[in-house]
Amino acid sequence: MKxxxxxxxxxxxxxxxxxxxxxYIVVTVFLLVAGWMFFQQFFLIGQAxxxxxxxxxxxxxxxxxxxxxxxxxxxERKTKTFSxxxxxxLSNAEIILGKFLxxxxxxxxxLLLTVPYAFTVSALGTMDWGPVVGGYLGALLxxxxxxxxxxxxxxxxxxxxxxxxLGLGMCFVFFILGKVLIFLPEGIATVVEYFSVDxxxxxxxxxxxxxxxxxxxxxxxxxxxxxxxFAIQSExxx
Amino acid sequence: xxxxxxxxxxxxxxxxxxxxxxxxxxxxxVGFLGPNGAGKSTTIKMLTGYLAPSxxxxxxxxxxxxxxxxxxxxRIGYMPQDIPxxxxxxxxxxxxxxxxxxxxxxxxxxxxxxxxxxxxGIEKVIAQSIGTxxxxxxQRVGLAQALIHNPDILILDEPTSDLDPNQIVEIRNLIxxxxxxxxxxLSSHILSEVQATCGRVLIISEGKLxxxxxxxxxxxxxxxxxxxxxxxxxxxxxxxxxxxxxxPSVSAVTEKGEGRFIVEAKKGFEVRPDLFHxxxxxxxxxxxxxxxxxxxxxxxxxxxMN
Numbered sequence: 124m125k126x127x128x129x130x131x132x133x134x135x136x137x138x139x140x141x142x143x144x145x146x147y148i149v150v151t152v153f154l155l156v157a158g159w160m161f162f163q164q165f166f167l168i169g170q171a172x173x174x175x176x177x178x179x180x181x182x183x184x185x186x187x188x189x190x191x192x193x194x195x196x197x198x199e200r201k202t203k204t205f206s207x208x209x210x211x212x213l214s215n216a217e218i219i220l221g222k223f224l225x226x227x228x229x230x231x232x233x234l235l236l237t238v239p240y241a242f243t244v245s246a247l248g249t250m251d252w253g254p255v256v257g258g259y260l261g262a263l264l265x266x267x268x269x270x271x272x273x274x275x276x277x278x279x280x281x282x283x284x285x286x287x288x289l290g291l292g293m294c295f296v297f298f299i300l301g302k303v304l305i306f307l308p309e310g311i312a313t314v315v316e317y318f319s320v321d322x323x324x325x326x327x328x329x330x331x332x333x334x335x336x337x338x339x340x341x342x343x344x345x346x347x348x349x350x351x352x353f354a355i356q357s358e359x360x361x
Numbered sequence: 362x363x364x365x366x367x368x369x370x371x372x373x374x375x376x377x378x379x380x381x382x383x384x385x386x387x388x389x390x391v392g393f394l395g396p397n398g399a400g401k402s403t404t405i406k407m408l409t410g411y412l413a414p415s416x417x418x419x420x421x422x423x424x425x426x427x428x429x430x431x432x433x434x435x436r437i438g439y440m441p442q443d444i445p446x447x448x449x450x451x452x453x454x455x456x457x458x459x460x461x462x463x464x465x466x467x468x469x470x471x472x473x474x475x476x477x478x479x480x481x482g483i484e485k486v487i488a489q490s491i492g493t494x495x496x497x498x499x500q501r502v503g504l505a506q507a508l509i510h511n512p513d514i515l516i517l518d519e520p521t522s523d524l525d526p527n528q529i530v531e532i533r534n535l536i537x538x539x540x541x542x543x544x545x546x547l548s549s550h551i552l553s554e555v556q557a558t559c560g561r562v563l564i565i566s567e568g569k570l571x572x573x574x575x576x577x578x579x580x581x582x583x584x585x586x587x588x589x590x591x592x593x594x595x596x597x598x599x600x601x602x603x604x605x606x607x608x609p610s611v612s613a614v615t616e617k618g619e620g621r622f623i624v625e626a627k628k629g630f631e632v633r634p635d636l637f638h639x640x641x642x643x644x645x646x647x648x649x650x651x652x653x654x655x656x657x658x659x660x661x662x663x664x665x666m667n
Contacts, residue, residue, distance in 0.1 A: 131461045135450075142449040203445040210409040210441075211462050212434040359413045361372065 124220070128213050132221025133228070136195065140229050145194070153187050153233045161240060171248030173241055177258040177328045181321045184230075184262075184269045185298055189290025191229055192273030193283045195222045196355065200281035209355070219351045223274050223344075230266045234259060253330035261327030264340040268320045269294045271347035278354035294320075362387045362514065362544055363408070367417035369568075370403050377403045379568035380417065385561075387513070390540035392555035393548040395565035396665050401548040402442055404565070405518050408546075409439050421514065435463075438507030442518040444499045448492030452483060452502055455491060456509060463510035473509055481505040481535065497528035504535065514544045521554060533558050552658050562657075566665040579660050587626040588653035591636050594620055595645035604643065608635045620648070 140146035157176065160183075164175035199205040208218060241255050272293045277286040301319030304312045316322050320343070323336040363385040370378040378400040385391050393401040406412040408419055410430035419426045421433045447455060456474045465473050478484050481501040486494055491502060500520060507515055520536065521529045536558050539545060549555050555562055556576050564572035564579075572579055593601060602616045610630035615623040626632035633650060640647050 127464075128462070131458065134461075135447075135458045138454075139447065139449055202448070203441070203443055204447055205445075206406070206411055206441045207439070207445050210411050210434060210439050211459075212431050212464075213462060214431070359411065361412075 124214060124216050128217040129221035129224065132213065132218055133224045136222050136225035137228050140191075140225065145191075146229055146232075149187060149190055149229070150233045150236065153183065154236055157183055157237060158240075161237075165244070171244050171250040173244060173250075173255050173258055176237065176240060177254075177262065177324075180258075180262045181265060181298060181324060184266050185291065185294040187233070188226075188230065188266060188269035188294060189273040189276065189287045191226045192222075192270055192277050192290060193287040194277070195226065195274065196277040196351075197280050197283045197286045201283075209358075215356050216348075216352045219274060219278070219348055219355070223270060223348055223351075226270045226274070227263075227267055230270060231263060234262055234266070251330070254328060257330040257332060258328040260332065261324040261336075264327070264337070265320055265324040268297070268340055268343045268347075271344040271351075272297065275347045275351045275354065278351040362422055363546075364420040365404075365408075365417070366419075368404065368407060368414050368419055369416035370400075370407060370412060371415045377568055378407070378414075381565070381568075381570050382417075383563055383570060383573060385544065385546065387544055388542075389561055390536075390545045390559050391547070391561045391563060392559035393546065393563050393565055394552065394555045394661065395548075395550065397550055399550075399565045399665070400568040401550075401565050402518050403568075405439075405516055405546070405548055409437065409516060410434065435510075436512050437514045437516055438510070438512040439516045440500075440503040440507045440518065440520065442522065444496070444503045444523070446491045446499060446502060446506075449490070451488060451490050452478075452494075453487050455502065456505060459506045460509055465510060473511075477505040477509040480508060482531070496523035497525070497531070500524060500528070500532060501535075504532070508539070512543070514546070515539060516546045518548050519550070520547060521549070521551065529554070552656075552661055556657050564661060564664055571664045572660070576657055580655055580657060587628055587630065587632075589624045589626065589632055589636065589650065590621070590653060591624060591650045592619075592621045592648040593640055593645040594648050595640075595643065597643070598645070601645075604639060605636070608632065608639065610635060 157179070160179045161176045164178070168175060199208060209215070241250070244250055273286070273290040276290040276293060279289070280286050297318065297320045300315050301322040304316055307315060317339070323339050326333055326336050365384070366382050368378055368381040369376065381404060393404065395401050403412065407414050408421065408426065410426055410433065413427070422436055424433050426433060450458070453474070456477065457470065460470045460474055478487055481504045483498060483501045483505055486498050491499065494502065500523070507517070517536070521532050524532060533554060536545065536547065540558065547555070547559060559576070561575050562572070562579060563570060574582065598620050601620070601622060602614045605611055605614045605622060605624055610626050610632050611624055612627045613625040617623065624632055624636065633652070636650060637647065
């Protein structure tokens with residue numbers, strides 16, 4: 124795997140987000156919804172923190188991550204540009220990684236544009252920046268996890284809608300894992316909790332960066348990206 | 362340069378490519394000719410590593426498509442069917458992307474992009490979005506992308522399928538020019554195109570190789586030079602077939618009605634003078650007399666229709 128190669132794919136894919144309405148619409152809608160949700164709660168709670176934002180971000184990402192990734196492989200299959208991409212001197216892993224990083228960067232742009240909220244809030248009262256930094260880092264990693272799921276789903280189909288719905292469904296499953304724990308016996312509950320994407324995010328959002336949470340996200344992303352690579356590889360052998 | 366041995370590809374029970382074997386030497390311009398669905402594209406997709414063969418092997422420049430496909434891809438330029446380009450990109454950005462993938466250094470990039478653009482005649486549209494281009498220009502952009510890294514081997518799948526007659530001529534000339542320096546594989550179902558641009562033709566039908574040779578060789582091989590078509594005008598033509606059969610050098614006659622006959626002469630015999638004398642003797646006028654000329658199309662139909 125050559126970094127040079129996935130950088131090339133990343134660059135093309137990221138710029139192409141901005142060639143079409145995709146990036147603008149996704150980021151705008153995300154900011155509108157996030158902004159509305161945040162400020163609705165913020166004045167009610169009356170505390171100088173970004174907790175309201177981070178409380179909803181896992182649900183927001185569940186929708187936006189598949190929306191960003193849905194076209195990354197599915198569209199290439201539909202328009203047949205895949206037959207060219209896959210015959211260039213690029214490995215499948217480089218292609219998947221490059222596309223994933225472009226999606227992550229776009230998500231990052233969306234998150235970056237919410238940073239003004241932090242400055243607004245800290246102007247209104249004393250804000251503890253620890254959880255804010257933790258919250259953004261956690262959100263970025265959790266977003267990465269959802270995007271990896273989305274990458275996998277788009278790798279499976281030529282239909283963007285299917286890629287989106289499948290992605291939404293799978294993200295939902297991993298989100299809900301953390302919420303159904305009360306129904307499970309003790310031993311199993313701990314294991315299931317570990318696989319909840321939201322659980323690790325809440326940990327990091329508290330402001331303490333635990334290696335276990337980082338390891339979870341990195342492995343989760345690596346796993347889904349390898350499934351994606353495998354999914355496009357298998358086309359060769361059909 | 363390209364060695365294919367027993368190459369096969371099956372999709373479930375459908376055998377798309379069936380035991381194909383051939384060799385292509387450096388500098389040859391070869392056409393894969395065949396009806397739609399014959400397996401030409403599938404063969405090409407196996408050469409470029411897009412599909413894995415179900416059986417057999419292919420080697421390009423001594424490298425195996427199974428093991429060294431990335432090294433092979435560095436040396437080939439490929440344009441798939443339907444010219445699949447990124448419609449949302451501007452031509453120059455697209456070429457820049459390909460140049461990047463092809464590891465052309467930033468210093469050389471501008472020069473090589475310009476050279477490819479000039480060669481393919483796309484300077485006028487270099488700043489346009491690919492989605493807004495006509496098929497002719499898209500095809501040229503596709504060619505430019507395949508040439509930008511100056512590969513030894515160029516593989517083009519149906520390069521003129523969407524073009525109007527003018528555009529077809531232009532692309533053909535371009536391919537002929539390129540064929541003078543590179544090894545070119547071109548796949549098409551358009552006979553005249555293959556005949557005009559390729560020095561060698563591989564006719565593929567139902568996954569199998571049914572003919573391999575230059576257009577002249579194929580015509581000579583299938584040519585039946587002892588068939589004469591003749592049209593007489595006159596009286597008592599009903600007895601015509603019998604009369605023709607009486608000519609010693611004739612082996613068979615088919616009557617087509619209205620004075621037309623197809624005369625098959627014995628091998629090596631020139632029957633036209635005898636037909637002339639027969640007409641003179643019976644007071645018939647010869648409206649038409651010609652020896653059968655086979656076109657590549659006739660050869661193609663003969664070999665690909667079962």
